[in-house]
Amino acid sequence: MKNYHDVEEFDLLAKVYLIETEFGGRQGAVHDGYRGQFFWHINDVNCSDWDASYIFESGQVNPGEESNCKVVLSENVKKYSKGVFPTERQFGIREGSKIIAVGVILESNVQNA
Template sequence: MNSINRHILTEPQLEAEIYYLTEQEGGRKTAVSSGYRGQFYYNGKNWDAPQQFIDKEICNPGEKVKVYLQTLSTDFHVGHFFIGQDFEIKEGARTVAKGKITSIIRTDFNYWDGSTFLKSIDKNIKPYSDINDLLGFRIDFEHWLTETGLIKNVEFDMTGNPECMMLVKCKLIDKNLQPREVACRIIECWKTESATSNHLYKVEMNTQSSSKTNQLQVEKFVLTFATWHSIFLTGQIIVRQ
């Protein structure tokens, strides 16, 4: 078997070019090989994302390498990437490489926000404005959020802004729930219960360490969404302790 094909990712999502810093630049002393799993750092957070080298098997400090990346927590990366986006590869607190996204293979990883969404949809698709339709969405949101067993005190704010029409604000019943569990259950409920046939979403989560247990807790979790067919709805689900 060709050695360059030894570390094949099951689902490459991004393509990038990475420069590995020399020791003098603060990088590694030794080379890295295809399959390397340094921390993938962008937007202020570290993530797991194994690398499959495209054009070589070994990359020495001071060299560049073309790679495929596969994130291991997919839902947290949907909607966040654009061509030319910078990132770093870290080992602990130390930056060992700097990279740039050159291609987005997984299409739902493409960056979006309220402004880009409005520019992308057909101009004949108008925002939900019928009070009964919006009431139906509010009832649905409150029902499935409550049904997760995680959420209480669901409140709604209709903003009048087509880029973010509805704010769904709620609190956790148990602030000691694992952040990953909270995120995954709300994302899954959004995708299976409230999204229409066409939808976009992206998530952001801030955590804090409990002073009592020293475990991570959800400080704020936000799921930004857009859903549409002949009319559209945009908004955010905001979860706090």
């Protein structure tokens, strides 16, 4: 797996914060290649989960920490969003029904899909 600085093809650059365990977050760290669900509101669909993978600047993020990350989105989320991922827009990262991280988009490389 490539590290953060080697990954050139990605859809979003974001800053994410892993929710602390005592506030309902996960117990362990997430690492490069993590495939949590990208929780996002699209048009008329209220907050849907979409497949994505994450590459973290720090290589891993522990609960209570934040890191920049590069997000590679599934083709479905790009299609249904029509390629619109505004900067400064927030999103969640979920494991099942549990939100384990929150993020904000810093940059989007998604073209109109």
